[in-house]
Amino acid sequence: MVADGVGQGYKEVQEISPNLRYVIDELDQICQRDRTEVDLKRKILDDLRHLESVVTHKISEIEADLEKLTRNK
Template structure:
């Protein structure tokens, strides 16, 4: 049971608390959170990155349709089974704050990358 989760290295799927799925560029990012042990401040989590699949190899346009990776679909099915066994009310405020912090980190990293590129350009002139 839960063979797809076990193939990801999750040896004890029963300790999964919740999961989050988001799309970033041409990838789906799956983050799985585990139940906190007593005395732990933050829940442990693991993150997996799945490339999106093209609908058709014949489509070459930049706006081509993409779909979720089939392996990710199987993992999500198993996660849904686990999470339905342990219904958890999602705190929307915390989720929004978490998403904002993630966005802030992504933007900060991209700004640093662009500034580094600019520095390289100005050094060569």
């Protein structure tokens, strides 16, 4: 709604101001970048947790193999 300039009220406007459209586009781009950064951080953390799990499991396997070697002597 905008003032009609005559002082008799408002008229309905169906289109968005070019400036407002530009601001909305800019905000969408900023929000998309933030989402991408968060997704990348989450992926890196998930990868690190997976790597930690794999390394922990492998260390346990190696320790078990060493234990078998020392028992057989």
